Amino acid sequence: MTGSHDMLVRLATFSEEEAPRVEGVVIRRAYGPEMERVTAWVREQFGEGWASEVAQAFYGQPKRCLIATKNGQLLGVGAYDSSHLGVAGPLGVHPSARGLGVGAALIRALMIEMKRRGYRYAILGWIPANVQEFHRKATGAVNIEESVPGMEFFQGLLTLE
Numbered sequence: 001m002t003g004s005h006d007m008l009v010r011l012a013t014f015s016e017e018e019a020p021r022v023e024g025v026v027i028r029r030a031y032g033p034e035m036e037r038v039t040a041w042v043r044e045q046f047g048e049g050w051a052s053e054v055a056q057a058f059y060g061q062p063k064r065c066l067i068a069t070k071n072g073q074l075l076g077v078g079a080y081d082s083s084h085l086g087v088a089g090p091l092g093v094h095p096s097a098r099g100l101g102v103g104a105a106l107i108r109a110l111m112i113e114m115k116r117r118g119y120r121y122a123i124l125g126w127i128p129a130n131v132q133e134f135h136r137k138a139t140g141a142v143n144i145e146e147s148v149p150g151m152e153f154f155q156g157l158l159t160l161e
Contacts, residue, residue: 015025050090066110087123127157
């Protein structure tokens with residue numbers, strides 16, 4: 001499997017009672033006053049493009065940005081409906097928290113939140129080949145084979161450099 005793909009997740013299989021937990025980690029909707037801190041963190045960790053998408057998720061009502069914290073420290077961020085309706089992402093976890101279940105818990109929390117908002121399916125947009133297996137295991141996502149990530153919706157995107 002090569003290249004990036006959009007992926008599709010069927011939300012009917014997600015249950016709030018089965019939301020994954022990681023010891024000591026709190027996953028919750030971000031609060032408005034946290035927007036600057038969260039977007040600055042995302043900018044530092046993942047770049048300007050993701051920071052802009054996360055900022056956009058803060059403007060939704062309710063907020064469409066979830067954060068993972070431990071002892072008051074930000075470990076991860078996930079957003080949905082930030083660039084396009086029905087699209088989950090961006091999703092990012094600090095390198096020190098990878099492999100601990102934080103990313104899986106965060107993406108599953110996003111899927112539960114989207115289901116709660118009435119979505120039947122979620123699109124995971126522009127997923128690189130090296131993390132597609134993570135999404136398959138965490139959410140049951142399948143590749144949308146005919147997708148050309150980014151090309152349909154981001155033609156003419158201004159460069160961020």
